[in-house]
Amino acid sequence: MRLFQFLMIFLIGLLILEGVKYGAGFSDYLIPPLNEITTMIFKKWRNFLMPSLNTLLVAIGGHFLAIVLAAIVAFTARSGSVLSNIVKTAAYNLQAYPVVAIAPLVFIFLGDGLTSRLLIATIICYFPLLLNFLGVFSEPVLDVEHFFKQTGRLDSIMEIKIRVFENLEKIVTVITGSATLAMVGTIVAEFLAATMGIGYVIRKALYQNNLAAILSCLLYIGLCSSLYLLGLEWLGKVIKRRLIA
Amino acid sequence: MEISAQNISFGYREAEYPLFEKISFRISGPGFYSLFGFSGCGKSTLARIIAGFLEPAAGSLSITGIKNILLSYNTERLPGWFSVGEHLAQVVSPRSSRGELDYFISEFGLSNYVHKKFFRLSMGQKNRANLIRYLVQDFDMLICDEVLANVDEPSRNHILAVIKENFGKDRVLFYISHNVEEVCLFSKKIFVVPASDVTRGRLVEIEGLDATKKHKEDHGNEKTLQTTILKVLKAASSAHKQEGES
Numbered sequence: 224m225r226l227f228q229f230l231m232i233f234l235i236g237l238l239i240l241e242g243v244k245y246g247a248g249f250s251d252y253l254i255p256p257l258n259e260i261t262t263m264i265f266k267k268w269r270n271f272l273m274p275s276l277n278t279l280l281v282a283i284g285g286h287f288l289a290i291v292l293a294a295i296v297a298f299t300a301r302s303g304s305v306l307s308n309i310v311k312t313a314a315y316n317l318q319a320y321p322v323v324a325i326a327p328l329v330f331i332f333l334g335d336g337l338t339s340r341l342l343i344a345t346i347i348c349y350f351p352l353l354l355n356f357l358g359v360f361s362e363p364v365l366d367v368e369h370f371f372k373q374t375g376r377l378d379s380i381m382e383i384k385i386r387v388f389e390n391l392e393k394i395v396t397v398i399t400g401s402a403t404l405a406m407v408g409t410i411v412a413e414f415l416a417a418t419m420g421i422g423y424v425i426r427k428a429l430y431q432n433n434l435a436a437i438l439s440c441l442l443y444i445g446l447c448s449s450l451y452l453l454g455l456e457w458l459g460k461v462i463k464r465r466l467i468a
Numbered sequence: 469m470e471i472s473a474q475n476i477s478f479g480y481r482e483a484e485y486p487l488f489e490k491i492s493f494r495i496s497g498p499g500f501y502s503l504f505g506f507s508g509c510g511k512s513t514l515a516r517i518i519a520g521f522l523e524p525a526a527g528s529l530s531i532t533g534i535k536n537i538l539l540s541y542n543t544e545r546l547p548g549w550f551s552v553g554e555h556l557a558q559v560v561s562p563r564s565s566r567g568e569l570d571y572f573i574s575e576f577g578l579s580n581y582v583h584k585k586f587f588r589l590s591m592g593q594k595n596r597a598n599l600i601r602y603l604v605q606d607f608d609m610l611i612c613d614e615v616l617a618n619v620d621e622p623s624r625n626h627i628l629a630v631i632k633e634n635f636g637k638d639r640v641l642f643y644i645s646h647n648v649e650e651v652c653l654f655s656k657k658i659f660v661v662p663a664s665d666v667t668r669g670r671l672v673e674i675e676g677l678d679a680t681k682k683h684k685e686d687h688g689n690e691k692t693l694q695t696t697i698l699k700v701l702k703a704a705s706s707a708h709k710q711e712g713e714s
């Protein structure tokens with residue numbers, strides 16, 4: 224469904240673009256004709272699919288890293304200690320900062336390889352995840368925890384298990400939502416300095432004023448990120464079904 | 469086994485008036501005690517003070533011969549990733565046995581539902597499952613705050629009789645309920661919190677019928693029961709009336 228919706232939106236966008244072109248009398252140089260775009264999409268698919276998959280893999284890696292990191296930080300910060308309060312305050316303040324602005328620094332220090340792309344993808348989707356995990360991990364579920372607390376059975380693992388289970392829907396939603404951010408982070412990194420991935424292909428096409436290539440990139444990025452989101456949603460449903468059934 | 473509260477005062481920070489001002493009561497020896505009062509009079513707060521979840525602002529609460537106090541309330545939930553049976557089997561304390569657990573499951577009418585997840589049970593079944601897990605813990609005093617609120621009356625009477633039979637001799641059971649009849653029927657003593665903005669002084673203590681399973685079936689107690697019910701209702705509404713009159 225998500226895939227179909229994306230394809231429909233892409234097609235409508237393409238038709239509007241062609242409509243504007245013919246309505247305003249723009250040249251083929253500015254907006255290429257439909258057949259040129261479809262030829263680019265179908266005949267040169269390898270030029271776009273491979274970099275898109277490359278970007279997707281980096282985004283998945285960065286996303287996974289951000290999930291693990293956010294879970295660890297939220298776990299350690301859930302208690303009412305001074306350190307946890309510092310972490311919470313820092314997280315709330317830092318998330319207001321446009322972290323993408325520090326991407327050039329990452330490239331300066333780490334070069335234009337995989338590490339930089341991975342790190343930027345992680346940074347971009349880390350804060351929404353951290354804020355959500357902090358909220359979930361530090362909010363007691365009194366009606367469930369009460370018994371375990373009284374009978375001395377409420378250790379850290381049980382506490383997290385209860386809170387995660389009770390907020391499963393919220394967690395799945397934020398993980399799925401942050402997946403798009405991971406894609407954005409990776410593409411931004413590739414725009415800036417990387418020499419691989421779909422962002423790099425778009426950058427090259429931009430320098431050549433090749434709108435057909437840019438539109439092809441958009442289609443393949445959309446397909447890849449829709450597939451990733453579909454995968455995550457499916458995984459969320461499987462987990463929920465197994466736990467709740 | 470004794471709990472003695474002397475001049476306890478308590479109020480919530482955001483409230484205009486304190487809930488209790490210098491209230492006193494005394495629970496002495498094992499048995500089935502009840503706390504009765506109309507909604508909002510502070511029964512649950514008092515239960516939380518006894519269980520140690522809330523600190524009184526003034527006064528003293530001395531507890532002797534009672535080590536483990538457990539407080540159970542009716543909106544508690546079992547973890548959702550287990551079936552009810554799996555959870556109950558996991559939380560049986562070393563002092564209790566699997567046989568004891570099975571006995572309560574059977575007596576409380578849950579045998580056919582233990583394979584289900586908690587959220588699939590009816591409200592009454594949820595109440596019963598929650599109560600069972602407390603009964604198989606190590607406790608000297610169990611405070612039951614409306615734990616059977618959603619259970620039908622015949623089942624509730626049976627459950628209370630079963631609890632009394634098993635724990636009434638050597639533990640303190642402190643039952644909070646809105647059901648005046650069951651409170652009067654089963655309790656050794658009923659503490660009545662009057663309906664008032666601020667509860668002051670000594671809580672009214674009324675002797676209950678202290679019925680067991682056997683006595684419950686004996687209809688000869690009907691007249692005494694009605695008298696006790698009237699006494700409790702009068703005590704619960706007395707402060708309210710006085711305020712209205714003044």
